[in-house]
Amino acid sequence: MQCLIRKEERGKYKKLFILLSIALLSTLAGYSWKWAKAYSITDGSVQLEKLRIAEVTRGDLVKDISVNGRVVAAIRPTLFSPSNGSVELKVRAGDSVDENQLIAVIHSPQLQSQLEQEKATLQSLELEVSRQRISNKLEKLGFQQQVDVTSVRRDATRRELKRAQLSIADQVISVIDYEKAKDDLKTAEMEFNHAETEAQLQSERLDFELKVKALQLERQRVLFNELQRRTQQLQIYSPVTGKIGDLLVEQKASVTENQPLLSVVDLSGLEVEVSIPESYADDLRSGMDAEISYNNQLFAGSISAISPEVKNNSVTGTIRFSQDIPVGLRQNQQLTTRIMIESKEGILKVKRGAFLQSGSGRLTYLVTNDIAKRHPIQVGSIGISEVEIISGLNEGDQVVISDLSIMGNSPMMRLTQ
Numbered sequence: 001m002q003c004l005i006r007k008e009e010r011g012k013y014k015k016l017f018i019l020l021s022i023a024l025l026s027t028l029a030g031y032s033w034k035w036a037k038a039y040s041i042t043d044g045s046v047q048l049e050k051l052r053i054a055e056v057t058r059g060d061l062v063k064d065i066s067v068n069g070r071v072v073a074a075i076r077p078t079l080f081s082p083s084n085g086s087v088e089l090k091v092r093a094g095d096s097v098d099e100n101q102l103i104a105v106i107h108s109p110q111l112q113s114q115l116e117q118e119k120a121t122l123q124s125l126e127l128e129v130s131r132q133r134i135s136n137k138l139e140k141l142g143f144q145q146q147v148d149v150t151s152v153r154r155d156a157t158r159r160e161l162k163r164a165q166l167s168i169a170d171q172v173i174s175v176i177d178y179e180k181a182k183d184d185l186k187t188a189e190m191e192f193n194h195a196e197t198e199a200q201l202q203s204e205r206l207d208f209e210l211k212v213k214a215l216q217l218e219r220q221r222v223l224f225n226e227l228q229r230r231t232q233q234l235q236i237y238s239p240v241t242g243k244i245g246d247l248l249v250e251q252k253a254s255v256t257e258n259q260p261l262l263s264v265v266d267l268s269g270l271e272v273e274v275s276i277p278e279s280y281a282d283d284l285r286s287g288m289d290a291e292i293s294y295n296n297q298l299f300a301g302s303i304s305a306i307s308p309e310v311k312n313n314s315v316t317g318t319i320r321f322s323q324d325i326p327v328g329l330r331q332n333q334q335l336t337t338r339i340m341i342e343s344k345e346g347i348l349k350v351k352r353g354a355f356l357q358s359g360s361g362r363l364t365y366l367v368t369n370d371i372a373k374r375h376p377i378q379v380g381s382i383g384i385s386e387v388e389i390i391s392g393l394n395e396g397d398q399v400v401i402s403d404l405s406i407m408g409n410s411p412m413m414r415l416t417q
Helices: 002-041 109-169 175-232 278-283
Strands: 045-047 053-055 057-073 078-080 085-089 102-107 235-237 242-247 260-265 270-277 289-294 297-311 314-321 334-351 363-368 371-376 378-382 386-391 398-400 412-416
Touching (some): 053 334, 109 175, 270 334
Parallel strands (some): 045 412
Antiparallel strands (some): 363 398
16 A cells, blocks of 8 residues: 555656756746747847946036146246346246346346446536537627627617707708718628628527537437446346246356346246147137136136147147136146037937947947847037037937947947856
């Protein structure tokens, strides 16, 4: 009896094992068919972890570029020697200076000697002009005296002629005496006229000579003032408030006229000089907004100038701070700058990736479940982190944004874990 029961139990277990085996084989056959079908419609597979997949969204996009720049001084005057001599520097490189602060002195014995000589000449001419004025007054007085004397003599002869006219009427004097009285009057009038004309001409001569002396004095005064100005320029003052830049000469060195001595950096006029790829040159214009990164902070700025010349496939631009210049900024310091070229609202966009280069911005792979299918697209504005999608995709689509070369230009690929 017990043997019969055991045989029945063995039969049940055997039957159960057979059923389980059949179910397992059916499941494996289903998966095998699914895998076979997937392999039949794709050109291969790629691991999902090797791809970057992003979702197409709708929102705002800023077309911008990130460029490196260096801090430059918009105002950086270089000071020159006004004369030959030796230089005495009052500052060192990096010293802070105020506007109109004495920073260097040129010692020029030659210029000082020339100034003293011209000063002596100027004083001599001033005395000469003063002497000429006094002499002119004396000579004019002498000529006026002659005029006055001849005027008195003329008046006297007029009176004599009147008496002669009365006397000749009464036959008191002879005709000869009367004629002589008339001749004396003519002589007196001629002397008076000549004396008056001579006085006028002599006065003009004296005025002319004085004017010549005065012009010589003025010329000498201009020459002296110029030398005095050049002498005063031997003391060199800072034109701006800032810091001393480069010292171009050594202390007590001999210098020549117009030789560069040093430069002063105006810290209130620092700007950022950036090198922008040539491909963006047509999109740039003065006044565009920019962001300058410094000490983990962002500072607003704008493009103040763009060079019209292309060098090494790039153009040079200058970005000016919109607000106060950050404290501690130094010339030639390297900074990262972001330039906002264009802003768009409510557009389709996707994260920027290597697919732009490998797909030339004309295709990507559209991901549906575990299948990636090659799909044509058209991109528009390109920002630092996002790309505008003009056509080919819809909001919510999942696309490959990494390098597409891993797909081997296949029209369809299966994604595996």
